[in-house]
Amino acid sequence: xxEADSNADSDFYQNEMRQCGGGHYKLESLVGKGSYGLVFxxxxxxxxxxxxxxxxHEEILHGNSALTVRRIWQEIFVNCYLDHPNIIYLxxxxxxxxxxxxxxxxxxxxxxxxxxxxxxxxxxxxSEDHVKWIMCQVLRALDYxxxxxxxxxxxxxxxxxxxxxxxxxLCDFGLARDxxxxxxxxxxxxxxxxxxxxxxxxxxxxxxxxxxxxGCIMGQMFNKNAPLFRGESKVKQxxxxxxxxxxxLDEDLEAVGCKNARTYVRTRLMNRQRVNxxxxxxxxEGGELPPEAINLLEKMLVFNxxxxxxxxxxxxxPYLHDTNQWFEENLPANVPPQLIDLEMPDDKEDVTxxxxxxxxxxxxxxxxxxxxxxxxxxxVDAVDDVERSSKTARxxxxxxxxxxxxxxxxxDGEEDDDIDDYExxxx
Numbered sequence: 475x476x477e478a479d480s481n482a483d484s485d486f487y488q489n490e491m492r493q494c495g496g497g498h499y500k501l502e503s504l505v506g507k508g509s510y511g512l513v514f515x516x517x518x519x520x521x522x523x524x525x526x527x528x529x530x531h532e533e534i535l536h537g538n539s540a541l542t543v544r545r546i547w548q549e550i551f552v553n554c555y556l557d558h559p560n561i562i563y564l565x566x567x568x569x570x571x572x573x574x575x576x577x578x579x580x581x582x583x584x585x586x587x588x589x590x591x592x593x594x595x596x597x598x599x600x601s602e603d604h605v606k607w608i609m610c611q612v613l614r615a616l617d618y619x620x621x622x623x624x625x626x627x628x629x630x631x632x633x634x635x636x637x638x639x640x641x642x643x644l645c646d647f648g649l650a651r652d653x654x655x656x657x658x659x660x661x662x663x664x665x666x667x668x669x670x671x672x673x674x675x676x677x678x679x680x681x682x683x684x685x686x687x688x689g690c691i692m693g694q695m696f697n698k699n700a701p702l703f704r705g706e707s708k709v710k711q712x713x714x715x716x717x718x719x720x721x722x723l724d725e726d727l728e729a730v731g732c733k734n735a736r737t738y739v740r741t742r743l744m745n746r747q748r749v750n751x752x753x754x755x756x757x758x759e760g761g762e763l764p765p766e767a768i769n770l771l772e773k774m775l776v777f778n779x780x781x782x783x784x785x786x787x788x789x790x791x792p793y794l795h796d797t798n799q800w801f802e803e804n805l806p807a808n809v810p811p812q813l814i815d816l817e818m819p820d821d822k823e824d825v826t827x828x829x830x831x832x833x834x835x836x837x838x839x840x841x842x843x844x845x846x847x848x849x850x851x852x853x854v855d856a857v858d859d860v861e862r863s864s865k866t867a868r869x870x871x872x873x874x875x876x877x878x879x880x881x882x883x884x885x886d887g888e889e890d891d892d893i894d895d896y897e898x899x900x901x
Contacts, residue, residue, distance in 0.1 A: 484501055484504075487501060487512075487514070487529060488500070488501050490577060491527075491568060491579055493570065494568035494569055494570055494577065494579060495568055496566070496568040496579060496581075498518060498519045498520050499516045499517070499518055499519070499525065499527060499581065500516055500517045500519055501514045501515075501516045501527065502514070502515045502516055502517060503515050505526070510530060510531060510534060510542070510546075510648075511528055511529045511530040511531045511534075512528070512529045512531075513526055513527070513528050513529075514526070514527040514529070515527075515584060516584075518581075523584075524584040525565060525581050525582065525583065525584050526581070526582040526583065526584045526585070527579055527580075527581055527582075528579065528580040528581075528582065529577075529578070529579050530546060530577075530578040530579075530580070532576040532577055534546070535575065535576045535577070535578060535825075535829065536576035539825070540823060540824055540825050540828055543825050543828045543829065543832070544828055545648035545649065546578070546648065546832060547828055547831050547832045547835060548647065548648055548649075548816075549580075549646065549647045549648040550564070550567065550580075550832060550835045550836065550839060551816065551835050552624060552647040552814065552816070553647060553839070554835065554838055554839050554842055555622060555812060555814050556618070556619070556622065556647075557807070557808040557809040557846075558614075558615060558618045558807045558808060558809075559641075559643075559805045559807070559808065560611045560612070560614050560615035560618075560641075560642055560643055560644060561615050561618065561619070561643060561644050561645075562582050562583055562585070562635060562643045562644065562645040563582065563583045564580060564581070564582055564839065565581045565582060565583065565843065566580075566581035566840075566843065567579065567580050567581065567836045567839060567840075568581070569833075569836065574826075574829075575829065578832075582645070583643065585635035585636060585637055585641075585643055586636065586637055586638055587635070587636050587638075588631065588632050588633070588634060588635050588636065589608070589631035589632075589634040589635075589636055589642075589691070590630070590631035590632040590634075592631075592636065593631055593694060593695070593699040594699070600695055600758040601757075601758060601759050602757045602758065602759065602763075602767070604640060604758075605692065605695045605696065605758065606793070606794060606797045607640055607797060608634075608636075608640065608642055608695070609688065609691070609692050609695075609794065610789065610794050610797040610798050610801060611641070611642035611801070612629070612634060612642055612644065612688060612691070613688060613785050613788050613789050613794070613798075614789065614798070614801060615642070615643070615644040616629070616644070616681075616684050616685075616688070616785045617785045617786055617789060618807055618811050619644070619684075619811075620681045620684070620784075620785055620786075621811035622811045622812060622813060622814045623813045623814055623815075623816075624647075624814055624816065625680060625681050625683065625684060626644065626647065626649070626684050627649040627683060627684070628646055628648070628649040628664075629644070629667065629684050629687035629688060629691070630664045630666075630667050630687065630691075631691060631694075632664070633645050633646045634691070665705060665708070665711050666690065666701045666702075666703055666704055666705070666711070667686075667687040667690045667691070667703075668683075668686075668687075668711065669682065669683040669686035669687070669779065670686075670712070670715055670722075670730055670731070670777050670779075671683065671730045671731060671779050673705075673708055673711050673712050673715065673731075673735075674712065674730055674731025674732060674735035674736070675731060675732045675735060676730055676731045676732065679779060680779070681784070681785070682779035682780070682782045682784075683779070684785070685774055685782050685783060685784065685785060685788065686774065686775065686779075686782065688774060688785075688788070689771060689774025689775040690702055690703065690775075692770075692771060692774065693755065693771055693775065695758065696755040696756060696757070696758070696763060696767070696771075697754075697755060698756075698758075702714075702718060702775075703715050703718065709738070712735070712738070712739070712743070713742075713743065715777075716739065716743045716746050717746065717749075718748070718749050718754070718775075719748050719749075719775055719776075719777060720746050720747050720748030720749075721739065721743055721744055721745060721746040721747075722739070722777040722778065726777050726778035726781070727739055727740070727777075729778050729779075729780060730777065730778060730779070751763075751768045751771055751772060752768055755767075755768070755771065764793070766791070766792045766793035767793050769791075769792075769793070770783075770788065770791050770793045770794070773787075773788070773791070774788065
């Protein structure tokens with residue numbers, strides 16, 4: 475009966491896509507679901523390529539939550555300007571012609587799995603080289619994003635998509651903001667990957683929050699795939715951070731967070747010593763990490779965001795320099811980064827108004843994609859040469875296939891498991 479219901483649902487969505495002008499996309503299977511919608515694996519029958527189809531729940535587009543609809547607009551807006559090998563590419567958007575639409579399909583490049591599912595599989599072994607390979611791609615994506623003046627704000631393993639060959643693409647720009655350092659809400663990033671300034675409710679933060687998240691992910695891969703900071707609430711999250719990196723100097727504490735959070739540290743978390751990273755972390759294949767790896771982790775997991783290493787400097791760090799150089803020579807950015815003026819819809823604007831802005835942005839996205847296709851058609855031979863060159867370079871990389879085929883079985887319809895909270899504060 476469940477299988478029959480699933481087939482009926484698939485037929486419904488397939489017909490709905492056809493009515494939105496997407497009849498050339500053939501749905502194959504449901505691969506994920508979360509609070510915002512469903513994700514299907516599909517085939518673009520015009521090219522034979524696999525794509526990911528994200529269907530936004532009609533309750534969101536037909537409801538009264540302007541904040542949620544604003545996130546959808548934001549993801550479309552930012553994706554209009556990004557074109558990098560390590561950032562997921564938004565290929566198309568389907569919607570009914572009516573301005574009162576309650577259905578939306580977003581078509582992305584298809585990637586087999588996300589890093590969170592790989593990390594949960596404790597039988598899957600990374601080598602140290604694989605960690606370099608993955609982290610370098612994540613940092614390259616963020617370097618591009620930051621040079622566009624954007625902070626991702628939601629860098630978690632769930633938002634890092636992987637192929638079986640260990641290619642990485644950063645996704646989900648629904649929480650992205652410009653890097654102006656002005657006031658922003660703290661309700662971002664799955665709790666375990668939040669920087670201290672977010673946990674302590676600092677209203678002003680910038681690109682350094684993405685660097686902290688990268689340090690958490692890199693450290694997790696050197697910690698038997700277990701998250702470094704596993705707080706069950708905001709207060710316990712700060713406890714977990716201080717337990718590992720130690721109590722910050724007073725000058726660093728004064729630079730971060732709200733007054734009540736700083737008071738909590740001074741009264742409850744003083745005189746905590748940082749753990750010895752050399753003994754705390756280890757290579758996935760066993761043995762001590764090289765000093766360069768320890769040094770990079772120490773520079774990423776810095777309490778004071780102003781003293782935290784930048785993404786560009788992390789890529790130039792001795793631990794990642796050679797790997798990054800390989801990418802520079804073989805897989806550069808498709809389009810140079812350009813500053814993005816992220817003018818958010820006014821908080822007072824209602825769902826109907828924001829949906830009109832979404833329609834305008836969809837038109838701009840289609841124009842961008844059509845211009846790119848036309849440009850490629852004029853230089854088919856050159857594109858083929860580039861693709862052959864990239865494939866040859868990719869095949870010659872020293873790591874080969876890292877992810878076992880077993881990881882890609884029985885993943886249909888898995889629920890997202892982001893952990894966020896409103897339940898506690900520093901008041």
